Amino acid sequence: MNIGSKIEARGPANNTRRIDGSATERIVEALREAIVTLEIPPGAALDKAVLTARFGVSRFPVAEAFTRLKAEGLVDIRPQSGSTVSLIRLADARENMFLRRALEGEALALLATRNNAALLAEVDNNLRCQKMAVEAGDRPGFHRLDLEFHDLLISAVGFPRMRATVERARLALDRVRRLLGTPRRHALTFAEHSAIAQALRKAEPEAARAAMAAHIDSVMVELETFAVAQPDVFADSEPAAERL
Incomplete structure (x- = not known):
């Protein structure tokens, strides 16, 4: 090469x-x-x-x-x-997903207690663009909108150190996100993002926390499956279930 x-x-x-x-x-x-x-x-x-x-x-x-x-x-x-x-390390991906699940889940629960109409308007606009990107098969565009969606939410909390921690975890997962960036995954991500936004609109903290956790867990499950099918990309492709 x-x-x-x-x-x-x-x-x-x-x-x-x-x-x-x-x-x-x-x-x-x-x-x-x-x-x-x-x-x-x-x-x-x-x-x-x-x-x-x-x-x-x-x-x-x-x-x-x-x-x-x-x-x-x-x-x-x-x-x-x-x-x-470097090969991708599943152990690192699991840790970074854990950090994002914890921090972004709590961020969503907090945001659901606030009546932030401006944030919801931005989220809705982002989701409209996501839908168009999915329908057009615009993979780079969807990737960018996906990042913007999460950053909109994290930034709205107003905790700079938390945002920096989430950003570091996200950057470490960029290759993983690209590997899983299929049209099917993008359609699922759009549906999961829509569920997150719906929980925010309803001002339901527990539902918002659960929606974010479900989204991140879904991506991790898909990554574990991908690692079994393509072990040469990973430094440690042993599925989590086999380590128990």
């Missing part, structure tokens, strides 16, 4: 450390985008020589980019055998 051909290079870099820092940023951004969107699949080798030529830089910013992406759990660095795109 020619990894370099999948990544857009954005201009030359000079040899100063300051410019190397700028080069590192754009390499990180390009690689992250390619990895998260699955243009570069889990397990793929990352060739430093190809990337240095592709971006027109020295080896230093490429090595720094690999180190940054390793810290994000996206790249594995093995000194003797080269660097690869």
